[in-house]
Amino acid sequence: MTPVVEIRNLHKSFGDLEVLRGIDLDVMQGEAVVLLGSSGSGKSTLLRCINFMEEPTDGRVRINGDLVGTERGGRMQYREAELCRLRTRVGMVFQHFNLFPHMTTLENVMEGQVIVLGRSKEEAKSKAMQQLSRVGLEDKAPEYPARLSGGQKQRVAIARALAMDPEVMLFDEVTSALDPELVGEVLKTMRQLAEEGMTMVCVTHEIGFAYHVANKVCFLHEGRILEQGEPQKILKSPDSTRVSEFLEGHSLFKLPD
Amino acid sequence: MQHNWNFASVFAYWDVLLIGLWGTVYIFAITCVLGLGFGLVVGMMRYSKAWWISYPARVFVEVFRNTPVLVQIIWFFFALPVVTGVEVSAFTAAALGITLNTIAFSAEVFRGGIQSIEREQWEAGKAIGMNYAQTMRRIILYQALKRMLPPLTSRGIEVFKMSTLASVVAYSETLHQAKLIASYEFNPIEAYTVVAIMFFLVLLPLVQLTYVLERRFGKSD
Numbered sequence: 001m002t003p004v005v006e007i008r009n010l011h012k013s014f015g016d017l018e019v020l021r022g023i024d025l026d027v028m029q030g031e032a033v034v035l036l037g038s039s040g041s042g043k044s045t046l047l048r049c050i051n052f053m054e055e056p057t058d059g060r061v062r063i064n065g066d067l068v069g070t071e072r073g074g075r076m077q078y079r080e081a082e083l084c085r086l087r088t089r090v091g092m093v094f095q096h097f098n099l100f101p102h103m104t105t106l107e108n109v110m111e112g113q114v115i116v117l118g119r120s121k122e123e124a125k126s127k128a129m130q131q132l133s134r135v136g137l138e139d140k141a142p143e144y145p146a147r148l149s150g151g152q153k154q155r156v157a158i159a160r161a162l163a164m165d166p167e168v169m170l171f172d173e174v175t176s177a178l179d180p181e182l183v184g185e186v187l188k189t190m191r192q193l194a195e196e197g198m199t200m201v202c203v204t205h206e207i208g209f210a211y212h213v214a215n216k217v218c219f220l221h222e223g224r225i226l227e228q229g230e231p232q233k234i235l236k237s238p239d240s241t242r243v244s245e246f247l248e249g250h251s252l253f254k255l256p257d
Numbered sequence: 258m259q260h261n262w263n264f265a266s267v268f269a270y271w272d273v274l275l276i277g278l279w280g281t282v283y284i285f286a287i288t289c290v291l292g293l294g295f296g297l298v299v300g301m302m303r304y305s306k307a308w309w310i311s312y313p314a315r316v317f318v319e320v321f322r323n324t325p326v327l328v329q330i331i332w333f334f335f336a337l338p339v340v341t342g343v344e345v346s347a348f349t350a351a352a353l354g355i356t357l358n359t360i361a362f363s364a365e366v367f368r369g370g371i372q373s374i375e376r377e378q379w380e381a382g383k384a385i386g387m388n389y390a391q392t393m394r395r396i397i398l399y400q401a402l403k404r405m406l407p408p409l410t411s412r413g414i415e416v417f418k419m420s421t422l423a424s425v426v427a428y429s430e431t432l433h434q435a436k437l438i439a440s441y442e443f444n445p446i447e448a449y450t451v452v453a454i455m456f457f458l459v460l461l462p463l464v465q466l467t468y469v470l471e472r473r474f475g476k477s478d
């Protein structure tokens with residue numbers, strides 16, 4: 001079976017700083033993968049390399065078997081048009097929601113469908129309403145983002161990404177900017193997506209979410225995947241002392257016995 | 258000091274003033290549209306990461322922002338024909354000077370406005386598959402325009418008043434017409450006072466219009 005996301009020997013440097021030092025990762029259809037690691041471990045950069053918000057310095061990324069970029073003289077080259085097409089297949093949700101403030105909730109969810117996918121307004125609208133009801137916000141369709149709570153904004157952002165019918169969804173610390181009482185509604189939405197079989201890769205500090213929802217947890221350290229496997233294994237009895245230190249230091253770490 | 262105010266001697270030439278007002282509105286409309294339009298282009302060029310796009314734009318802005326429009330107009334009218342051998346009308350010389358100056362100033366407003374939009378908005382556009390042009394047009398410019406409306410309004414007012422500089426090459430706008438009246442009737446104080454009042458009466462409603470625009474843009478707040 002072809003992985004939805006196949007990453008081979010991925011490297012990323014910012015100037016002299018090498019953030020990713022050779023990552024190999026497969027994400028299979030319907031899998032929910034959580035990337036853990038302390039800050040600076042490269043987990044967000046890895047996520048952003050999957051939809052090419054950052055261009056890798058070296059390595060290969062395949063989405064459902066399609067190699068991204070063209071090889072020329074041993075180096076990969078990426079054209080804007082190709083990356084734009086790729087990003088319609090790989091949805092992304094951000095820490096700070098990044099909704100378009102000048103558009104209503106409905107327009108936010110319709111925008112990419114109409115402008116990028118070329119769907120008709122009617123089709124885009126019905127699709128948008130479908131996704132908004134999926135995240136439980138169809139009644140907020142005519143509101144502007146400024147009138148929504150943080151949790152609602154984030155769920156709209158999820159609906160906006162889903163409306164493009166992506167093959168995989170990337171979540172970049174999507175609950176980190178939320179008030180604690182709003183975290184639950186967003187995690188619930190993500191859990192529901194995972195249960196519906198959406199393939200997803202999440203950078204998160206919610207260890208509970210990783211434990212209950214993820215099929216696979218990857219622990220990143222200094223630009224490499226130090227340990228990966230089932231959450232029950234990694235989170236309860238990790239091989240590496242580095243991982244146990246991380247988990248111990250994590251104040252939110254509460255696991256059922 | 259004694260002065261017998263005699264505005265009737267100005268109003269007797271209302272048709273002369275009307276021609277001037279038309280001349281003012283005409284040159285304003287053309288220089289404003291061209292100035293803001295090309296200003297947007299130059300502003301986006303200034304914002305570009307490619308030096309061979311941003312650098313010429315920067316040179317353009319600095320040259321025309323830091324030289325007096327009055328001198329430019331005179332130069333285009335008298336020197337350009339000498340250099341190129343092509344006759345330049347008073348209107349063309351004046352419109353050219355005012356337009357180039359407007360491009361330079363509004364380019365800086367546009368650049369600043371575009372830069373003021375958070376990087377996250379670019380990323381959000383990118384993440385749903387939009388290319389640079391689509392993100393710029395649909396996401397960035399709209400939001401930037403909202404922030405730029407007050408400085409652009411000031412620019413527009415400035416351009417309208419700058420049109421009086423065209424009188425230096427005898428283009429028949431309001432000030433030039435008033436000068437004609439003043440030289441016939443020896444009433445410069447009254448004639449120029451009327452010019453000031455005319456400008457005020459035309460500009461005030463125009464500015465109200467931009468407040469309506471600002472409210473329209475503000476409906477998403």
